[in-house]
Amino acid sequence: LTEGNVDDILKLHRWAEENVSLSKLIWDNNPATKSLLVQGIHGVRYNSMLNGLAPLRAFAGNTILTIGKPISVLAGSAFQTLTGNASEGALVKRALYTYGGVIENFQRAFKLMAKEWSFAVANPEQAMMRGRHDVKFAASDNFEVLESMAEGWRAEGKHGQLALLNAAKVTSWYNNLSINRWGINALHAIDGFTNSMMASGVARAKAYDQLLTSTNGVIRQADFDKLQKQIYDQSFDRTGLLTNDAAKHASQEIALNLDSKTVKDLERLIARVPILKPIFMFPRTGVNGFKMAWSYNPLSALPEAIGKGNKAFTAKTMPEVLEVLRTHGITDVSDPVMALKTLQAEYRGRQVMGSAVVMGASLMAVNGDLTGNGPVDATEKRHMMRMGWKPNSIRLNGVWYSYKGLEPYQQILSLTADVVWNGQRADSHWMEDGLNKIMHAISMNVSNQTFLSGLAPLAGLIGRDERVINKFIAGWTDPLVPFYWSGTRSILNNIISPQLKDVENDVLSFHKNYSKFLFTDSDALRDQVDVYTGKPINYHEPMTAALNGLLPFFKSNGGTEPWRQWLLGTGWNNLNTLRTNRITGHKLTSRERHFINSWVAKHGNLRMQVERLMQADAEGKFTKKYVDARGRKKQKEFPISDSYIHQELDRIHTTAFKAAWSALQLENLSYKNVDILESNKQILLKRGSNIEAARVQNQINDLLKSNR
Numbered sequence: 001l002t003e004g005n006v007d008d009i010l011k012l013h014r015w016a017e018e019n020v021s022l023s024k025l026i027w028d029n030n031p032a033t034k035s036l037l038v039q040g041i042h043g044v045r046y047n048s049m050l051n052g053l054a055p056l057r058a059f060a061g062n063t064i065l066t067i068g069k070p071i072s073v074l075a076g077s078a079f080q081t082l083t084g085n086a087s088e089g090a091l092v093k094r095a096l097y098t099y100g101g102v103i104e105n106f107q108r109a110f111k112l113m114a115k116e117w118s119f120a121v122a123n124p125e126q127a128m129m130r131g132r133h134d135v136k137f138a139a140s141d142n143f144e145v146l147e148s149m150a151e152g153w154r155a156e157g158k159h160g161q162l163a164l165l166n167a168a169k170v171t172s173w174y175n176n177l178s179i180n181r182w183g184i185n186a187l188h189a190i191d192g193f194t195n196s197m198m199a200s201g202v203a204r205a206k207a208y209d210q211l212l213t214s215t216n217g218v219i220r221q222a223d224f225d226k227l228q229k230q231i232y233d234q235s236f237d238r239t240g241l242l243t244n245d246a247a248k249h250a251s252q253e254i255a256l257n258l259d260s261k262t263v264k265d266l267e268r269l270i271a272r273v274p275i276l277k278p279i280f281m282f283p284r285t286g287v288n289g290f291k292m293a294w295s296y297n298p299l300s301a302l303p304e305a306i307g308k309g310n311k312a313f314t315a316k317t318m319p320e321v322l323e324v325l326r327t328h329g330i331t332d333v334s335d336p337v338m339a340l341k342t343l344q345a346e347y348r349g350r351q352v353m354g355s356a357v358v359m360g361a362s363l364m365a366v367n368g369d370l371t372g373n374g375p376v377d378a379t380e381k382r383h384m385m386r387m388g389w390k391p392n393s394i395r396l397n398g399v400w401y402s403y404k405g406l407e408p409y410q411q412i413l414s415l416t417a418d419v420v421w422n423g424q425r426a427d428s429h430w431m432e433d434g435l436n437k438i439m440h441a442i443s444m445n446v447s448n449q450t451f452l453s454g455l456a457p458l459a460g461l462i463g464r465d466e467r468v469i470n471k472f473i474a475g476w477t478d479p480l481v482p483f484y485w486s487g488t489r490s491i492l493n494n495i496i497s498p499q500l501k502d503v504e505n506d507v508l509s510f511h512k513n514y515s516k517f518l519f520t521d522s523d524a525l526r527d528q529v530d531v532y533t534g535k536p537i538n539y540h541e542p543m544t545a546a547l548n549g550l551l552p553f554f555k556s557n558g559g560t561e562p563w564r565q566w567l568l569g570t571g572w573n574n575l576n577t578l579r580t581n582r583i584t585g586h587k588l589t590s591r592e593r594h595f596i597n598s599w600v601a602k603h604g605n606l607r608m609q610v611e612r613l614m615q616a617d618a619e620g621k622f623t624k625k626y627v628d629a630r631g632r633k634k635q636k637e638f639p640i641s642d643s644y645i646h647q648e649l650d651r652i653h654t655t656a657f658k659a660a661w662s663a664l665q666l667e668n669l670s671y672k673n674v675d676i677l678e679s680n681k682q683i684l685l686k687r688g689s690n691i692e693a694a695r696v697q698n699q700i701n702d703l704l705k706s707n708r
Helices: 009-019 036-050 054-082 086-098 102-122 124-129 140-156 159-175 182-214 221-233 245-254 261-272 283-296 308-314 318-327 336-366 378-386 410-424 434-447 450-455 458-462 466-480 486-496 507-514 542-550 562-569 590-603 606-620 622-630 644-667 670-687 690-706
Strands: 393-396 399-402 555-558
Touching: 009 140, 009 159, 036 054, 036 140, 036 159, 036 182, 036 466, 036 486, 054 086, 054 182, 054 245, 054 336, 086 182, 086 336, 102 124, 102 182, 124 182, 140 159, 182 221, 182 245, 261 283, 283 336, 283 410, 308 318, 308 336, 318 336, 336 410, 458 466, 466 507, 486 507, 486 542, 542 555, 562 606, 590 644, 606 622, 606 644, 622 644, 670 690
Parallel strands: none
Antiparallel strands: 393 399, 399 555
């Protein structure tokens, strides 16, 4: 159990203490010895988060990549055939044999899927140890030794160690409950389905190669069926574990579970500094997901591009060919050259598909039908979303749909959209701060992928952004509530209360927002209101909301009115004109913001004024004239805020918000008392009467609390 690392009583005590150490949650001087308590805490978080849409997303992702595999090979080989390489016809024939037998393959896959589910339910720890590496934790075998150590701790009065041991036992018991593991068990079953599909493909390819050699190209279907079934059966052990290296590699590539130097280095770093775990929750999945998406990116075809796909095209000698095949898990093959050509065709097909996506995405982005991650400035992005902008979305027949989670194409779509959007911006030329825009577009399209989303708050945490820190703390602790799975709550949030909430900047408010379905029509967590229509932002009617809550991607985001599209296109983003209390100078409370926004929507008549201004711009072409005159000038040299359209937008919005503030003052007569008390406080401070001034401030605070 101690793996030979303990040879005296002192080392045994040290080993036992490390097994229940809580400090390993932050820093680990000896990653070789895992803390069962820390592993248990991480297990609680992972189970909570994965008991939701995660299995459905994994199934969708595996399905897309599984279907994409034969399409890529056929597209790549067909491309070569069309460009004059007639010898690729043999490759097409091999591919048709490899990816044929669809019905049989699916029957096998569903059978193994059910078997793997039963195995995971009956043997949770064994299933975990042979499953996805990102959700693999230390086995509980060490509890036997620790139980014998507990008697000594009890005799020595080490009640703290006993408490930590009991906590570790509780987390282990909790994590092994079938009801808490349905998300991880589902992932295991889904991977079983993928294992079977890949094993079928490998078996059929191997049977084809063997018969092609032994029969001089005359293959009888009966012989082929018999041989491929025999090879398929030999690909698994008696427990259903996939043992064929080529099939295992293909399956792990689809499940984003491959090993690599980058993965190992990152995992070693996290093992040494476990506090990074909430940021890099799925390091192996993230790195492999990026590599998979990169293989579809047309830029990956450049001669100096990184990745094993590029090496498949540079291999010339037989040792180089065999090395490429080995890195793809292919070690037992009768025709290495044909196997290499198949790999080349698959990578070439990915390029063809990726290039087609880029071309289509560019046309849609130019026409305003595709959005990416948006501006560099996070505040500007929030303002745009309040104005109705939809990030990472595609518009079809006038309705926006989110493509977030559509791997491996999300990265290509969002990067293309960001490049086009920055090139078309009215308020700045592409060359202005161009390097920052490029780096932002690339970094956001990496960190915004589903499996790397934990990277997003990293910059805010390093910069000590209070809001990011509070949200991070809430996000880390939220999944720890027993039997209150955050993944399930996320589905309920999207179905019952999809609209954006006005969240105060404190940990408790963020916790409420993670369970916002409990606060529908509640003053404890108010809706954000659209100042142009008075409706909650991002609200969907119940049927659409229910469908969105269950879809892994392509969720409906509603439409965008022409006047709103024009408003976003002007580059104006000064919607947050009024963010502080004019009397106290403090930030507005959620109640005050809700009152002001609702009043503006009802009485400000902003929509009609914006529509009139849009018509004036269409006739006078003010925005186009500004863009033409600006050229490559920077904003500090030629500010768009001084343009006619922006000045008018500032005027109509400022007028509406000032009127709303006056209405809020009338609604709350106590503000007048606050104004008087504030003046008295200033007089007392100037006199040096600090104690009396503090009492007045307490009165002000009491009045302000009564208005929340």
